Amino acid sequence: xxxxxxxxxxxxxxxxxxxxxxxxxxxxxxxxxxxxxxxxxxxxxxxxxxxxxxxxxxxxxxxxxxxxxxxxxxxxxxxxxxxxxxxxxxxxxxxxxxxxxxxxxxxxxxxxxxxxxxxxxxxxxxxxxxxxxxxxxxxxxxxxxxxxxxxxxxxxxxxxxxxxxxxxxxxxx
Amino acid sequence: xxxxxxxxxxxxxxxxxxxxxxxxxxxxxxxxxxxxxxxxxxxxxxxxxxxxxxxxxxxxxxxxxxxxxxxxxxxxxxxxxxxxxxxxxxxxxxxxxxxxxxxxxxxxxxxxxxxxxxxxxxxxxxxxxxxxxxxxxxxxxxxxxxxxxxxxxxxxxxxxxxxxxxxxxxxxxxxxxxxxxxxxxxxxxxxxxxxxxxxxxxxxxxxxxxxxxxxxxxxxxxxxxxxxxxxxxxxxxxxxxxxxxxxxxxxxxxxxxxxxxxxxxxxxxxxxxxxxxxxxxxxxxxxxxxxxxxxxxxxxxxxxxxxxxxxxxxxxxxxxxxxxxxxxxxxxxxxxxxxxxxxxxxxxxxxxxxxxxxxxxxxxxxxxxxxxxxxxxxxxxxxxxxxxxxxxxxxxxxxxxxxxxxxxxxxxxxxxxxxxxxxxxxxxxxxxxxxxxxxxxxx
Amino acid sequence: xxxxxxxxxxxxxxxxxxxxxxxxxxxxxxxxxxxxxxxxxxxxxxxxxxxxxxxxxxxxxxxxxxxxxxxxxxxxxxxxxxxxxxxxxxxxxxxxxxxxxxxxxxxxxxxxxxxxxxxxxxxxxxxxxxxxxxxxxxxxxxxxxxxxxxxxxxxxxxxxxxxxxxxxxxxxxxxxxxxxxxxxxxxxxxxx
Numbered sequence: 001x002x003x004x005x006x007x008x009x010x011x012x013x014x015x016x017x018x019x020x021x022x023x024x025x026x027x028x029x030x031x032x033x034x035x036x037x038x039x040x041x042x043x044x045x046x047x048x049x050x051x052x053x054x055x056x057x058x059x060x061x062x063x064x065x066x067x068x069x070x071x072x073x074x075x076x077x078x079x080x081x082x083x084x085x086x087x088x089x090x091x092x093x094x095x096x097x098x099x100x101x102x103x104x105x106x107x108x109x110x111x112x113x114x115x116x117x118x119x120x121x122x123x124x125x126x127x128x129x130x131x132x133x134x135x136x137x138x139x140x141x142x143x144x145x146x147x148x149x150x151x152x153x154x155x156x157x158x159x160x161x162x163x164x165x166x167x168x169x170x171x172x173x
Numbered sequence: 174x175x176x177x178x179x180x181x182x183x184x185x186x187x188x189x190x191x192x193x194x195x196x197x198x199x200x201x202x203x204x205x206x207x208x209x210x211x212x213x214x215x216x217x218x219x220x221x222x223x224x225x226x227x228x229x230x231x232x233x234x235x236x237x238x239x240x241x242x243x244x245x246x247x248x249x250x251x252x253x254x255x256x257x258x259x260x261x262x263x264x265x266x267x268x269x270x271x272x273x274x275x276x277x278x279x280x281x282x283x284x285x286x287x288x289x290x291x292x293x294x295x296x297x298x299x300x301x302x303x304x305x306x307x308x309x310x311x312x313x314x315x316x317x318x319x320x321x322x323x324x325x326x327x328x329x330x331x332x333x334x335x336x337x338x339x340x341x342x343x344x345x346x347x348x349x350x351x352x353x354x355x356x357x358x359x360x361x362x363x364x365x366x367x368x369x370x371x372x373x374x375x376x377x378x379x380x381x382x383x384x385x386x387x388x389x390x391x392x393x394x395x396x397x398x399x400x401x402x403x404x405x406x407x408x409x410x411x412x413x414x415x416x417x418x419x420x421x422x423x424x425x426x427x428x429x430x431x432x433x434x435x436x437x438x439x440x441x442x443x444x445x446x447x448x449x450x451x452x453x454x455x456x457x458x459x460x461x462x463x464x465x466x467x468x469x470x471x472x473x474x475x476x477x478x479x480x481x482x483x484x485x486x487x488x489x490x491x492x493x494x495x496x497x498x499x500x501x502x503x504x505x506x507x508x509x510x511x512x513x514x515x516x517x518x519x520x521x522x523x524x525x526x527x528x529x530x531x532x533x534x535x536x537x538x539x540x541x542x543x544x545x546x547x548x549x550x551x552x553x554x555x556x557x558x559x560x561x562x563x564x565x566x567x568x569x570x571x572x573x574x575x576x577x578x579x580x581x582x583x584x585x586x587x588x589x590x591x592x593x594x595x596x597x598x599x600x601x602x603x604x605x606x607x608x609x610x611x612x613x614x615x616x
Numbered sequence: 617x618x619x620x621x622x623x624x625x626x627x628x629x630x631x632x633x634x635x636x637x638x639x640x641x642x643x644x645x646x647x648x649x650x651x652x653x654x655x656x657x658x659x660x661x662x663x664x665x666x667x668x669x670x671x672x673x674x675x676x677x678x679x680x681x682x683x684x685x686x687x688x689x690x691x692x693x694x695x696x697x698x699x700x701x702x703x704x705x706x707x708x709x710x711x712x713x714x715x716x717x718x719x720x721x722x723x724x725x726x727x728x729x730x731x732x733x734x735x736x737x738x739x740x741x742x743x744x745x746x747x748x749x750x751x752x753x754x755x756x757x758x759x760x761x762x763x764x765x766x767x768x769x770x771x772x773x774x775x776x777x778x779x780x781x782x783x784x785x786x787x788x789x790x791x792x793x794x795x796x797x798x799x800x801x802x803x804x805x806x807x808x
Binding site for chain 2: 024035039041042043045046047048049053054055057066081083085086090093115116118119120121138139141
Binding site: 261265267272299302428430431433450451453539541547548549550552561565566567568571573585586600 | 757762786800
């Protein structure tokens, strides 16, 4: 039976074997275990914690632990207002994250500066780091954050990983 | 020689039980090397050299973005210098450029663990400036008291949950967050937003209680008591918990007053001062509740004060639900706003049909509430301490200067006094017991 | 009305230095004529009259008037919760007054914040440096001639700032206007 999925699987013929592309497999591993690094700065951090608590369990989606160490995390969730004073620290922590890494800008303040148009607030964290998903809301409901996580997972599943890895390998050799 | 120094530091600076077992054994290498002169001197230098450790702004246990520069001598802290301002958003300057009503959402985000309490505090401050605080209808006062006490419960739940989680008791965090979700449901029913509610307005509240809200509130209060009991079972007489927080960071009465502490931190040190009893506002005079006070002033006392304050808040909530004028459904149509068109937006049906109400609506929206020139200070008993608004007005709808006296800002200044002498691992316990929030500290 | 009695006692002790107590919305305010004597007045208030709790120190920028700075101290007695407001003025050329950290330790951080936001220095402060903004930030943000959007600065290695997009300035009514034309909301320049 021909299906339009990346994982072509017909249990009658294949049994316990799945035939797929390397890209699809790698992306499947990556997207289902996105470990977030919570850059919880302000009020959105409380909704982030609520998303991690028992009602809106974020570990259902693979984000099992909130790793506070950038070296061990995949996705940085910038939750809260980024001030100019904090911007240097955020950038430094982002630089410490190993590839592949993604960023979710959670809330109005992280996306664009929010309602704080003042002398001390960075108008959007995308001024200093590249953002993959923006979540609007002040603060966004935990369901909105989970929706953003799902969008990120969809984005990850479309990444041409193998091409990138082979290109890097070709550069090095 | 070097080994003896090490031991002296041990014994002199700590009197907590079990301290001896926690201390590292004296460095036996130092004794062996003491005979060779240059190496011994080098070692002594190395041992007396202080290490500067940055407990950075991004840290799981600093409850937000607080940076503390610690100077350590081994495991013991010798100097601590907190560096705040990583969440300074310019609220006070924004307040000078907004009308009083437009500033209400910013007050939500001050102490973002208890937004309803901040809303109530700000509304009361502006009403004091207007001089209408006595004219608030009784139903409005009861609603505001219920909001403030729910906010208090919610904030203490998170405070204790985060405190326990930082020290390792993760279950408590999940239990308290589950109860906070119920408070979020109540807040969402009353104002539309789970979290940053912007519920109060100058002269009243945004809208009346929805039907069935008081019953839901009563149900929540009844459900919270067994959870509080469970948290107490998990923590209060737990050997590990008591060992970690008892006799830690004792704040004496004189220090507490001199450093301007307020709220549970002040009461944990034994000072009986609660703004709800000392300068009663709203309808606290008609309600019966007690003020828990600590005896020693250590972290354990502050934790116990917060637990008991939650139970007293539940007591207040039950009384409010029983006594609220108009009852649960407001069948007698009690007003919830001051009946003054110049302060409160008139009902929309009249705005669309009558001239006077149209003019009031227009003036209130474009220019804001016309406050008289003068200055006031109003302090409100927030869950974190005393949230005060100093409003200097020159007339008109915007303040000339608004200063927000935030309890967390003042509470944090005591860190440089109580950290030195504690172990590195105690920092987390002390920060958890002080229960501050950076949104309020930095404004 | 015991706040009034305490204010009168301070006036009796310091004479012409203290103004007549004024009352507004139940609060008593006294003005101190000479900012240099603030430590004496505060010590008297704390030791003789038992105002042991300093609630808050605020600062007001009277832009366009002289003296430009008004520093406001809120004192409280914890025993009976009696509050008193003590104000003093500092001119712009001087921009300095003695620190009251020797009287109440909580004044430490409040004065640092006033220095950070307004630029008023406190003589005798143990550690006067910026608290909310970073070291090296060249402006004092809460002054009336500093725009809400901020200005471009760069302290390399620490922080940079850019002006926020306010599209010309906050559009809001000006306080204190006498007639409707003055009160009408319009784009506000920093100086107004």
